[in-house]
Amino acid sequence: MSLENTLSEMTHLDRGATLAPGERIADRYEVIRHLGTGGSSEVYLCSDLEQPQREKIAVKLMSHSEEELFGPGVHEVNVARFLDEVKISRILSHPNIIQVHELIRTECSLAFTMEHIEGDNLAELIASNSSMPIANSLYIFREVAKAVSFMHSLGIIHRDIKPDNILRAHDGRVKVIDFGTARMEGSLGIQGEIAGTLSYLSPEYLKDGQLDNRSDIYSLGMVAYEIVTGSLPFTCGGVIQTLQMRLSSDPPAPNKKNCLCPPELSNIILKTLERDPEQRYQNAAQVIEELDRYFPEVPVKSEATSISRKNSSKSQESTALPTEKANQGFLQRVSNKLRLIFAE
């Protein structure tokens, strides 16, 4: 589907209200429920009417902003970006990256189908559970680092690694989503713009538009910081003040904000957040190596990790104990490992 064809066949634009259960996309995908809203899309859980036996899928439907409906050129850029998102996502086949299936053309928009993840995005998890157990934070950190390492190995920079773009399934799986701003390393990108989300962008990208893999490493560090401490490093003051602090000061150590955070983990996070990209980990494989060195992989049980914002207080009680136990077990293993290293 070329950009020219797509644009010429999209005869009218419609901002599109949120679809209700039972409504259809492209006469084929029946909406079961709304899953999420992004800056440029709505995502729905759907059944495929042509293959009713197939597992339920997620459909991301491009929505049109006011600016796009009336601003010249904006529509073309957004359509090109959406097509790129599908193209790039389909190159990526990895357990920690969402699997995208097909591009769909609707009467006045575009959509694509992908695997559905039953769970929450990390932003929802952070909001509902400000003190996530360290074992869980570490697990998510490593899984996202694996996804980042894989996409970088194929020359793809995500540019928008942030909690909203990371899903955690109820069974514990972690998936990076939303390649809407991703681009191939070295390519100019659409109109050479700065894309991504302000709070997670690297200092060099913010200041000079300088972009390489290390920018994603910084954003990965921001996510790790947030899940370990419950907040971003600089939150005082307004947006400008916060940005200035990010450009000019080092973040407070995560273990100062959360005393349960082991110093080694705190140091790894701080190294991902070095303001000078030369001082940062140079690739995500180095981050994984460091994590493996101090914290051998620990499988986290689903019941210990499925913390839903929709949980009643009763069900929260029932998840608290196994989570705590998992955490204690993990800390025990970590301190054993540290003792071994120390003995060596």
Ligand SMILES: Nc1ncnc2c1ncn2[C@@H]1O[C@H](COP(=O)(O)OP(=O)(O)OP(=O)(O)O)[C@@H](O)[C@H]1O
């Ligand atoms: N495959 C999926 N399974 C379950 N939920 C999903 C899936 N894909 C997206 N979502 C939900 O929909 C939300 C929006 O999706 P996505 O980030 O892809 O949209 P976007 O318009 O590109 O967002 P942005 O504002 O980052 O540009 C996600 O944060 C997530 O909660």
Ligand SMILES: [Mg+2]
């Ligand atoms: Mg998103």
